[in-house]
Amino acid sequence: MATHELTEAGFSEVIANNDIVFVDFWAEWCGPCRMFAPVFEKSSETNADIYHGKVDTEAEQGLAAAAGITSIPTLMAFREGVLVFSQAGALPAPQLQQVVDAVKALDMDDVRAQIAEQNNA
Secondary structure (H helix, E strand, C coil): CCCEECCHHHHHHHHHHCCEEEEEEECCCCHHHHHHHHHHHHHHHHCCCCEEEEEECCCCHHHHHHCCCCCCCEEEEEECCEEEEEEECCCCHHHHHHHHHHHHHCCHHHHHHHHHHHHHC
């Protein structure tokens, strides 16, 4: 599976309809973004069970603002509709794979319990 361009119009639907979604927020003028792009693309081929989406922050400024993007590239990971990872900066392939493995291994019942606990605090 290759990466998919995401827009504000379809973003929520993609998050809701896929178990795991990785999103790369990037821009054409961003050098680190261009360096990270082939790493992200390779991850989409290696991890075909994960939806890999890309958001062009220049074309999708509203979506980038709604996601709180202040620096690019920023990688976000969603599992079962829950944001479970967000980090600015380009990751080398081994570290990206570590994030993929960690997100796959999450106990989502535990994650939801932690979120509920934080919301009640």
